[in-house]
Amino acid sequence: MSTRETSIETAAAAALVDPAKGQEWLQRYSDALLGVFGTPQRVLVRGAGCLVWDADGKQYLDLLGGIAVNALGHAHPFVTSVISSQLATLGHVSNFFTSPTQVALAEKLLSLAGAPAGSKVFFANSGTEAVEAAFKLARRNSAPSHDGKPRTRILALEGGFHGRTMGALALTSKQAYRAPFEPLPGGVEHLPFNDLQALEAALDETVAAVVLEPIQGEAGVRPLSMSYLQKARELTSKAGALLILDEVQTGVGRTGRWFAHQASGITPDAMTLAKGLGGGFPIGALVTFGSEVSALLTPGQHGTTFGGNPVATAAALATVHALEAGAVLRNADDVGSFLRGALAEVDAVEDVRGEGLLIGFDLDGDYSAEAVKEALERGFIINAPAPRTLRLAPPLVLTRAEAQTFLDALPGILDTARYTHEQNTAAQPPEDSA
Template sequence: MTQNELLTEYRKDLLGVFGDPSLVLTEGRGCRVTDADGGTYLDLLGGIAVNALGYAHPRWVQAVADQAGRLAHVSNFFTTPPQLSLAHKLLEILAAPEGSKVFFTNSGTEANEAALKLVRSHGNAATPHKSRVLALDHGFHGRTAGALAVTWKEAYRAPFQPLPGGVEFIEPTLEALDRAMGDDVAGLIVEPVQGEAGVRPLPEGFLAQARRLTADGDAILVVDEVQSGMGRTGRWLASGDELGGENAPDVITLAKSLGGGFPIGAMITMTPQATGVLGPGNHGTTFGGNPLATAAGSATIEAIEEEGLLENARSMGELLVRGLSQMEGIDEVRGEGLLIAADLSRADAVDGGAAPAVVAEARKRGFILNATGPATLRLAPPLIITASEVEEFLQALPGIIDAVVDA
């Protein structure tokens, strides 16, 4: 079937919550994917920061195939060697304090749901009761009800009100944080880099101050590293400069790059205060931590370590930032490693914003990226991307922008 025929099938059979897909993708190798009509694309989005190893990475494929031939699912009445191995690897690479624990989920929003239940349980057990949960303006934590309640964008939340209550949004500033904290705060959830808001890092010192204030107020600090973690910024955690060791957050949530393309998430408790909240029967999931997902996670971590992909993310990110910063038609470039945003200088040159139009034109020319708003392009390519692939994109982008804004 042709791509158009397959898209017709999609519209007929699938719920249209994502709108019409732009392509039907059939296979991938490295950083490139192929559509149903044979077109090829350099993927600079990586499944929205998921495909850390690109496509069909030999180590990842072998690990999933081998595990599928042994054991795919056993339920949470049992454990398996891949689950134990990945938990140990995570605690090791994150330099988690002694006593830290891992809870595996299927996605980032599920990891955040688990974290929010932990926050609520902690607040309900406190004397006096702690009822407030703080989240940040422009933050995004998922689409399920609890995670959506702490997601800032009103358009996402409005159709589903009433959502779980007691949530307050504050500006991501030190001053707003100081004003909002109090003895009745059960927890605070933050992204160190607000990816869906256009790759916007929190102000310097914000995370350290959040740790001090939540510790002093007996509140749970949840750091959502779903998009920014697992090597995406050239470090295992984007929050590592301000948090860690004795200043570890109470909870870290992970997903996306953790599985290298296989659905998996994790909530990690990093302090005794957080680890002691949830006990048997308090939370669960049927598929979380299954052998296939955890085997994929371990293979992803091993490849990142052995192939020097943290360093590659840093060096390729620097190459991208330098090239974009020198490019006419771009006002501002933000990001670290391979999580980067570029703001277009003539965003109003196209109805609906230039960034979505640039994304569409780039796709016609064989590049996949996305827009987080009318002016902002987001790049989150596989951590294996090469200098020649970066240069290929940088050489093509000025012509793409000109074709859109000068049309």
């Protein structure tokens, strides 16, 4: 073994067997990594199921799942064994070639989606990359309308989040994300959320595509109504526009169905996937429905070096198999319903939203950030997508008993968070009225 290999192995062992204190690792993080994520909340070194442990040995119930990624929890034995076996067999070949796992995963996704003949899959490495592929697909739907008007507009929604690369960012509505990098790719318009009248007014034959999340995760878990999705399908079909559904966060069982849009009974023209697809291993996908849409991107018009590699597709196949074999989607629906019902009974909770194990709930004040910190202190990982909103996206294998430990602790978490917020607010100097 080389000196370099020995040093890497030593560093890994140090993190797992004899970890330095968390603060030391955080200082090294600050010295070595670009600060785009701010300061990490903890240094995590190990996981098992729905639990993780930090560098100081403290245990946490992971109710965020790597932001809806760890569908089967941490260190799932079947998935890890498949990844290890595949990597020991064939790791990377580039897309000059294919592999059995790539083909089999594409076939499986088309089957789960109930996709018609002629449907296809493009594999990427992340949700953002899948959305970039979808953006290019939309641009290819550019044939002029019957009266000769150019088809150049793309419609998305206020509150939507589709990623941070330039094309995906153009679809994302949050100005704080967009402003530092403008000008972004043009032609994208953002419509009010769940507003059918606005959609009808905007959607004509100059629109190339409408891009929607069935449930807006980053906006606080806001579901589009079934009627909105159905009307969007009707209007896009009439206008010759593509209906592209971003299921990066909602897909692969997160809502108790394989894909969230299936509850509405519609079939999109394209769908993006990632997050839970690989069970923690990076992989994304664009699914195109039908031969006409699938023919829009032709050889040489898009590509990726790593996308669809044997290890990533093996990880995804193993994840899907484990989700099916363990009736995990049924568990997500059951435990999600249990959690939502119990959360609605908490005094400080004003509204609960979501499907399956993608849940958002609003508080009676702007103290969600303090609630995240207090929950962490008490051994629970949650997320605050907005000042008065908390989000849960735990592994789909979460049990009722595990969920109950959080529910038992939540009133105390919120009481302390509210008090901390009030104290911090009172300590702030008044704004200069001048």
